[in-house]
Amino acid sequence: MGKIRTTYTKEIKLKAIHLYENEDMGIRSISKELGIGFTTVLRWIAHYKREGIQGLEEKRGTSRNPFKGRANKGYESDTEKMKYVSLFLNFDFLGTQLYFFVNTTNST
Known part of the structure; x- marks a missing residue:
């Protein structure tokens, strides 16, 4: 495994760019x-020359390929975010019920 x-x-x-x-x-x-x-420092200068100040933004954890990298959590609206939260809570609730059901039926 590589260095972090x-x-x-x-x-x-x-500051490095300024110097x-x-x-x-x-x-x-x-x-x-x-x-x-x-x-x-060399990488920062190259990014700054190529992209300006935006080139200095943190890019780790993002991917240009939509099929690779972390899922995009950029919600378009609060409604969309609430749909996601609701789905997650419903899944968690059903998962808890399923876990309880499986554990109670197997123990008898």
């Missing part, structure tokens, strides 16, 4: 000053 990557705030990423663009510091100097890995 540390999550950095957007402010730290912007790179406005202070003319090298990537190695920035990584030493901030205590962040060289390749991490």
Whole structure:
């Protein structure tokens, strides 16, 4: 299993970008000053050049492929969210009843 990557705030990423663009510091100097890995700072700069500030947003846990990654929990409305919650509660209630039914019928 690989190493767990540390999550950095957007402010730290912007500070690294600022040092790179406005202070003319090298990537190695920035990584030493901030205590962040060289390749991490390099990745932030590449994302910033390609996508702007949005490139610094956290992307882990999201997928561009709709058939891979975590399920999208972005509900379109409160009504849609309530439908999901209702389905979940009904399933949980039925699951509890089923568990109780199976355990009581098997024990006799």
